[in-house]
Amino acid sequence: MRKSREDGFIEFAGGLTGHLFRSACLLTSGDTYLAEDLVQETLGRMYLKWGRISQVDNPAAYAQTVLVRTFLTYRRRRSSDERPVAELPDVPVITGSDPLLRLALLQALGQLPPKDRAVVVLRYWEDRSIEETADAMNISSSAVRTRASRALARLRAQLGGSLTELVPAS
Template identity: 75%
Template sequence: MRQGRRDGFREFAAGRSGHLYRSACLLASGDTHLAEDLVQETLGRMYLHWGRISRVDNPAAYAQTVLVRAYLTHRRRRSAGERPVGELPDTSAVAAGGGDPALRMTLLQALGRLAPKDRAVLVLRYWEDRSVEETADAMNVSSAAVRTRCSRALARLREQLGGSLSAFAEF
């Protein structure tokens, strides 16, 4: 029985880790090291409770929720010894889908200037294509809070990017 659960988790982790990593890169504004840590923490939490989690309707959505909450927890407890850097690290792992790397970097930098919760709501709503209710559940806030935060975060992005997000629709 345990071997079957372990194999089920291995299959799940192998199938979802790439998607989790891409989402984590967006949440971490291109910081690939932090993204790897977030994915590892997410999969570790999932493994501990896999017997229960494997029976939910959508373990992939559950994993995304765990990832977002791990990211928000990380942002709250950020060590005083950490220092932000002026330039983003190489994000070639994020650029797996082609497109214009300069546009991608500009968008990652703009996302990096947003507050962590603003960034999380945009990633969930527009990268993960979640509904307002699903995003609210993942972030443990009300639907109204998601709509408000999303509207304000998009306005901040428009200010930073010169008023038009249409050039970044390919991202």
């Protein structure tokens, strides 16, 4: 019985792989390597539950749904926007006003109370979630929200309109 189930999946996957790959290429804007990974992940998930999936009216539509959900899950990951480049830059690209902006932000951050500064750094510099920040600081999630809101208000008041002078024009 298991052999016939595997044979059924192999036949199903062989007939559907091309269609899934084309759909994945469209989802990934032509990134064929990512498309291959998504198809492989989709077929792996389908194989694990093939006994139940093979009983569904339209397994191909189910596979398409799994592909889209796999893609969306991938996009939600933080590292999904990273793209490899052929050559790394030798020197960092710094605009003329970037050092001034950094100094102004560092000075304004230095005037915040230590806990508020920690919340701002954890939430916005290290890009941590509210829950991760709360765990790191051993405070409640609502305390993180409150501190972040107040700290950002203080930063806006301290920096005022001077920040727009320091930001390079796009």
